[in-house]
Amino acid sequence: MPLQIETEKDFDLEDLQYDFEDSMETDRWNDAPAEIKELFHLLEWNIIDGEHGDTVGFINEALKATVTARTLIAGPMATGIAEVGRRFKMDEYFLPEVMMSAKCMHEALAVLKPLIIAEKSEEVGTVVVGTVQGDLHDIGKKIVAMMLEAAGFTVHDLGVTVPPEKFIEAIREHKPQIVGFSALLTTTMNMQWETLKVITAEGLREELKVFVGGAPISQAWCDKIGADAYGADALIAVDKAKACVTRLSNLKGGAPELHAAMLDIDREREEAKAEAAAAAGAG
Numbered sequence: 001m002p003l004q005i006e007t008e009k010d011f012d013l014e015d016l017q018y019d020f021e022d023s024m025e026t027d028r029w030n031d032a033p034a035e036i037k038e039l040f041h042l043l044e045w046n047i048i049d050g051e052h053g054d055t056v057g058f059i060n061e062a063l064k065a066t067v068t069a070r071t072l073i074a075g076p077m078a079t080g081i082a083e084v085g086r087r088f089k090m091d092e093y094f095l096p097e098v099m100m101s102a103k104c105m106h107e108a109l110a111v112l113k114p115l116i117i118a119e120k121s122e123e124v125g126t127v128v129v130g131t132v133q134g135d136l137h138d139i140g141k142k143i144v145a146m147m148l149e150a151a152g153f154t155v156h157d158l159g160v161t162v163p164p165e166k167f168i169e170a171i172r173e174h175k176p177q178i179v180g181f182s183a184l185l186t187t188t189m190n191m192q193w194e195t196l197k198v199i200t201a202e203g204l205r206e207e208l209k210v211f212v213g214g215a216p217i218s219q220a221w222c223d224k225i226g227a228d229a230y231g232a233d234a235l236i237a238v239d240k241a242k243a244c245v246t247r248l249s250n251l252k253g254g255a256p257e258l259h260a261a262m263l264d265i266d267r268e269r270e271e272a273k274a275e276a277a278a279a280a281g282a283g
């Protein structure tokens with residue numbers, strides 16, 4: 001039985017501004033055995049400190065202790081890189097530090113990817129994803145692509161800084177049901193809109209369910225540009241993608257009913273989270 005560890009909670013990460021000992025005193029990962037809690041905090045600090053030579057060692061140790069790849073990605077890897085983002089924003093970190101931390105994430109994902117892909121169930125559909133033109137961020141997009149593959153999708157990942165015409169080419173070649181645009185910069189999020197406009201101009205809009213995601217992206221942005229679904233994280237993106245190729249497969253891209261159904265999935269998830277939090281509080 002793999003270890004079940006809570007990763008969905010909105011954790012307070014203030015300790016990550018200080019040091020490892022402070023992290024050990026928080027209640028984050030307290031539902032894990034003591035040695036796993038310690039390992040998770042070591043991994044968080046490994047990513048924050050950008051000590052990429054050691055990342056794979058921590059990852060392998062956790063896997064040996066039956067922690068799942070998903071728990072590692074949604075747990076200590078997510079909290080570690082979130083703190084890196086905070087430090088960058090506050091000018092406590094500059095590009096070289098962020099690049100070292102990104103290297104840790106990439107090394108960890110390289111080990112975890114085959115494990116996630118091995119979960120692949122029966123073929124459910126095809127997705128084309130890419131980070132839009134001008135944007136080099138790809139950690140989150142890679143995670144989304146991996147989770148979609150595990151859920152049974154064939155994923156064509158076009159990489160980073162993908163111009164609209166490359167999306168069009170890939171859509172014509174692979175005939176996906178879904179296309180996903182990632183953007184991490186406020187200066188590149190507009191390329192999601194531009195790419196969607198080209199898709200529409202090429203007469204491909206109705207064939208495709210258009211997903212958008214990335215740190216500056218929101219449901220409001222998704223609504224504004226007329227995309228079908230916003231994915232705040234990889235898990236919700238998978239839920240929405242699955243719904244698109246099963247019970248909603250008859251709806252065309254851009255249909256108001258599709259948009260409404262995507263919002264229902266967000267609502268259901270919020271309700272489930274609230275119920276789980278209430279149950280944990282009562283227990």
Ligand code: B12
Nearest residue numbers: 085089136137138139140180182185186213214231233234
């Ligand atoms: C790592 C990083 C880098 C690395 C990227 C390495 C790589 N290969 O990806 C490097 C060092 C290269 C980098 C460069 C830059 N960066 Co940078 N970077 C980050 C950082 C710290 C983490 C991003 C990350 O990987 N997060 C972890 C992943 C798991 O999260 P995520 O990407 O959000 O993905 C999740 C969801 O958003 C969603 N999702 C993502 N994509 C998609 C797609 C679809 C279809 C769906 C459904 C869902 C979805 O699911 C994912 C998984 O749950 C962020 C901080 C932040 N808060 O995001 C800054 C950040 C994005 N960077 C920033 C900046 C400014 C830059 C630079 C311009 C800096 C510079 N002066 O040169 C350059 C830009 C270069 C370029 N042209 O792209 C700013 C952007 C600010 C803004 N408002 O635009 C941020 C927010 C930092 C900050 N707070 O100031 N960066």
